[in-house]
Amino acid sequence: MDGMILIDKPQSFTSFDVVAVMRGLFHQKKxxxxxxxxxxxxxxxxxxxxxxxxCAPFLxxxxxxxxxQFQLGTATDTQDSTGNIIAVSERKVTRQELEQVLPxxxxxxxxxxxxxxxxQKDGQRLYVLARQGIEVEREKRPVTIFxxxxxxxxENTQTGTLCVACSKGTYIRTLCHDIGTALGTYGMMTALxxxxxxxxxxxxxxxxxxxxxxxxxxxxxxDRVLPIDSIFQDKPGLTISQAQTTRFxxxxxxxxxxxxxxxxxxxxxxxxxRVYGYNGIFLxxxxxxxxxxxxxxxxxxxxxxxx
Numbered sequence: 001m002d003g004m005i006l007i008d009k010p011q012s013f014t015s016f017d018v019v020a021v022m023r024g025l026f027h028q029k030k031x032x033x034x035x036x037x038x039x040x041x042x043x044x045x046x047x048x049x050x051x052x053x054x055c056a057p058f059l060x061x062x063x064x065x066x067x068x069q070f071q072l073g074t075a076t077d078t079q080d081s082t083g084n085i086i087a088v089s090e091r092k093v094t095r096q097e098l099e100q101v102l103p104x105x106x107x108x109x110x111x112x113x114x115x116x117x118x119x120q121k122d123g124q125r126l127y128v129l130a131r132q133g134i135e136v137e138r139e140k141r142p143v144t145i146f147x148x149x150x151x152x153x154x155e156n157t158q159t160g161t162l163c164v165a166c167s168k169g170t171y172i173r174t175l176c177h178d179i180g181t182a183l184g185t186y187g188m189m190t191a192l193x194x195x196x197x198x199x200x201x202x203x204x205x206x207x208x209x210x211x212x213x214x215x216x217x218x219x220x221x222x223d224r225v226l227p228i229d230s231i232f233q234d235k236p237g238l239t240i241s242q243a244q245t246t247r248f249x250x251x252x253x254x255x256x257x258x259x260x261x262x263x264x265x266x267x268x269x270x271x272x273x274r275v276y277g278y279n280g281i282f283l284x285x286x287x288x289x290x291x292x293x294x295x296x297x298x299x300x301x302x303x304x305x306x307x
Contacts (some may be wrong), residue, residue: 001026002050002301003225008205009037009045018208022047025215034059035197040082043194044205051301052228058285058299059231063146065165065196068189070176072098072158075186079114079173089185095153098160101182105148110140111174143170159190199234228301229274229282238273238286238295245277249302253294254286266290272298 009018015036023031032053034046043066048055072093076083144167153160164172173189180187195202206224214221229237244254256266265271269290275283285298 001028001222001225002052003227004049004052004055004231005047005211005221005225006200006205007045007047007211008202008207009042010208011042012039013208014039015045018045018047021208021212022049025211025221032056035062035064035194037194038192040080041192041194043192044197044200044202045194046198046200046231049225052231054299054301055228055231059198060168062198063165063167063196064170064194065147065163066172067151067193067195068162068164068172068176069191070160070162070179070187071190072160072180072183072187073185074188075177075180076188079171079177080189081191083188087186091183091185092155093158093183093185094155095150097183098153098179099150101179102148102150104182105175105179106145108142108144111143111171111178112140113138114171114174114177141169143167145170145175148175165196198231227282229276232272232274232285235272235274235285237276239276239280240278242278245279245283248275248286248297249277249283249300251297251300253289253292253296256288256293256295259295261288266293277302 015033019031019033030050032048034056037045073089075087077086147165149163151161151163172192176187176189268288271288273286275286277283283302284300286295287298289296
């Protein structure tokens, strides 16, 4: 089967654990995922089936959205509640103070990758060094926070929830830590739920346990599998002629002029399109090349033998 199924990943499962379960449910080996989630994180995990696994490289850089729970006044070595407590502050922060510091964490900011992360330093993962009690210098990295809004905050318990939309590579636990620092105290993430990934929302997912139950009860998940072209719903679609379909499906580029693209579209170098054959079948992705004056194949999902 080819396509994508959106799973609501449970806590304590790795992303690969979910892939392993889905391989068993669909009885196929070619299963992957995009947008790795740590074991403590729940929420939207796109699972790619069959030919859809070829989509992974195009999805890794997409923006994500999260609901993050945090605790002020406590610092841990992992910046979240799974770590060891290393500092505690008695300072009590008000909701107004918290609201006042959030604007400095919106837009493009610099983040220092935590030691407990998969970032590499001289060929070694930082978390490997951290487990050995070694801390090394790291360079701050630019990330973009599109949205950072306070959903709730309890001044008595110093706990709250943030809604965060961000670019790839953003560490939400580091964000919670840095917000605490900006308030003159400490901060750690206590829970994280991804609500949006690759343009898909939590409402479109199926819990992993429910997916297992459906199969165990003799049901099917076919109606939950989205077609490959839906993965690229943010790209404009383009339907081509029969002759162009044959050429494109055999790996050939298509003349921009003959595609009847506007002058502005022909000059939009790097623009990606969903390409459909004359019969409506999704062929793959094409990208505008101003230099070649053609729409070149970016990724082919359907060859001539399938049309």
